[in-house]
Amino acid sequence: MKTNASIWVLLLVAYGAIPLTLGSNHYVMSLLVAALVIGGIALAWALLGNLGGMVSFGHSAFFGVGAYVSALLTLKAGTPIVIAMLLGGVGALLASLVMLPVLRLRGPYFALAILAYAHIFKIIATEWTAVTGGSAGLSSIPRFPTAFGFDFSGKVGSYLIILSVVLIFALCYRLIRASDYGIALRAMHDSEDATRVIGVNSVLLKALMLFVSAFMTGVIGAFNAHYINFLEPDYAFNGLWVTLPIVAAIFGGYRTILGPLIGAVTVYLIDQLVFKSLIPYGHQLILGALLVAMILFSPSGLVPLLRASVRRNHAAG
């Protein structure tokens, strides 16, 4: 009951209060959109980490592939943006197919292999000039259209789109986690061999989680391409598209569903609004210190920390 109520309040603030009060402030809205983009990747990354037990440094590849696929489809084939975004997700999913061989690897080996794979896609985007425009990039990627009499290409419209996409993904994550497969995936953390011998096809389940995570990241990448209307390989495949989400997810609590989202919004907004004004250059340093502090004092992240304090207050009151 309690958590349900607070989720409704959050939704009301996110869909109502924020666009109404801050909608005219372009700077804050663009920060929020950027935070939600990072939050979306963080959510997809945490899904793979939490359910699949895999630490990925390769999500920038899914992000970039999703962005390029959607941008090219709208630019060259005239595909409607909504379909192109979904196909961007499918493109990222197909990109993850070539990563299947590394699923056999564990821990740091998986992380390194997927990092190498991610680089391959950046090279393709740079060198395949005829299609991708090479390092010059793609410009005038179509903006979001006007629908239901509302212009979605503006800051508020884009904010509403990414917010909805991210929340739908969070819901999917929740459904997967609560399913039989989610329980089997949870069991896999403790011992993959034990889950195998009781009849869980762990390789298939891990592959499915990789697909879901790649698809989500691809859609987010596609959103971002239509939002900024410009792509180049160094931007689309930038390592920051995976490192920032990792920081956000760990900060917020990567074992929870809302943790990565809340982590992304908190970390990104604090970084841009507070630290950046205090130290114009190198403000990420404080971010690093903050992350270290979080890992030391609440290794499971911000959301579990908040939940625990709410519970304590209840017990006290």
Next chain:
Amino acid sequence: MLEVDNIRAGYGAINVLWDVSLSAAAGQMTTIIGPNGAGKTTLLRSIMGLLPLTQGDIRLHGRSIRGTAPWDMSGLGVAMIPEGRMIFKDMTIEENLLMGAFPKQHRAAARQKCEQAYAMFPCLQERWNLLAGMLSGGESQMLAMARGLMSDPELLIIDEPSLGLAPVVVNELFGVLGRLKAEGRTIILVEQNTQKAVGVADQVHLMQSGKIALSQPAAEVSLEHLHDLYFAH
């Protein structure tokens, strides 16, 4: 029921099992004993399909199961209770049990099997909602056994259940093994506790350095001779 025919298996370049053959007859308890590093666990892992064979064949009811994925073994009526328990510590006891009936064909009967497991292991029923990580070593082993029984296997493969347990608990454990045998289940048991293991067994195999050093019906086994071989290296 199960025939292991001249198999070799190992980890990468290191071969562990050298031409191992043995068979487990239906309804009997086949016990494999041997010192650390003899390849007992490797043999069980090979049977379950967790390790690929590089030579030989494994047959269940006369049909080859070479190359069968571990997750398909429960569909063939084979369950493994792994070494070191490998229970799911972050899940409750009941969730652990239900995981044992994960494959679709077992899910319908999961509730009923759960009740049977509680009847066999009352200590689990009292704490059904407790996280499995809170259990003692003996209770964890009982949970691992109960989880393995959830798919109602014909053939039960048990790896070193008495490892690290107090003598009282070991007695209790062998009591359970005796009951399982009396139920008519076929069991392959790997044990270090030779005296107890030979006591419940029908057939005894001694493994050393990746080979079967001795195979005898339990009734004919002389513990003294066995210990001589055991410590011969």
